[in-house]
Amino acid sequence: MVLHTGKSKTVHQGADENTVILRFTDNITAGNGEKHETMQGKGELCAAISNLIFAHLKLNGVETHLVEILDETSVLAKKAEIVGVEVIVRNAAAGGFVKKYGVAHGLIFEPPVVEFCVKSDKLGDPMANENQIAALGIATPDELSEMTKKSLLINTYMCRLFKKAGIRLADFKLEFGRYENKLILCDEISPDSCRLWDMKTGEKFDKDIFRQGLGDVLDGYREVFRRLSDVK
Numbered sequence: 001m002v003l004h005t006g007k008s009k010t011v012h013q014g015a016d017e018n019t020v021i022l023r024f025t026d027n028i029t030a031g032n033g034e035k036h037e038t039m040q041g042k043g044e045l046c047a048a049i050s051n052l053i054f055a056h057l058k059l060n061g062v063e064t065h066l067v068e069i070l071d072e073t074s075v076l077a078k079k080a081e082i083v084g085v086e087v088i089v090r091n092a093a094a095g096g097f098v099k100k101y102g103v104a105h106g107l108i109f110e111p112p113v114v115e116f117c118v119k120s121d122k123l124g125d126p127m128a129n130e131n132q133i134a135a136l137g138i139a140t141p142d143e144l145s146e147m148t149k150k151s152l153l154i155n156t157y158m159c160r161l162f163k164k165a166g167i168r169l170a171d172f173k174l175e176f177g178r179y180e181n182k183l184i185l186c187d188e189i190s191p192d193s194c195r196l197w198d199m200k201t202g203e204k205f206d207k208d209i210f211r212q213g214l215g216d217v218l219d220g221y222r223e224v225f226r227r228l229s230d231v232k
């Protein structure tokens, strides 16, 4: 039974009430779905990269929704109640930040910047602060502070991993869910939801290739997978 059809994944009921099956599809979208295409092998690549990153985070003690990898495009996950905010962590200025604040692309943030956006396709995922999110009843201030701490820790682990692959993690988006009175990392982490730049040349390996029409986006994703697979 399909519970939810997302832009790049479908969510199905798992074998029991506490699990779901996430299927990575070959769809790629940008600009809130305005630009969309289907690319053979894209789901498999995103699943493989996300599974590698989730395994790395688990090794570092981060609790995630992942229960088991089922096949090349599907994972079994804990059925968490998804918190309706996207957490964005930025190590360098790009995309929305450059557009909003007019700073130079690549400006380094130390410490990293954490932002929240309300998850709403209809509203275009508007950015919101803690007070606004609490007023909307989407998450409590305690939950937001816990998500911030967890996201910064995840950022540290991910930066370390990508550095070993010669990749700079410029920014990324996370989603959390409530499960057994805890907040756990959900959704996916892949080049669909991160900005990943070659450390030496600055070449882009993420969805910006598709957003900006820079070439074969899956070549970038393949490079990310190849390099992450080689990290010892």
Ligand code: 5GP
Pocket: 086, 088, 094, 095, 096, 097, 125, 171, 172, 173, 192, 193, 194, 195, 207
């Ligand atoms: P920006 O706010 O600059 O557009 O995005 C910041 C980071 O979060 C980028 O790595 C971008 O890919 C990711 N991101 C922001 N919103 C979404 C979203 O709705 N879906 C996905 N997959 N990633 C997002």
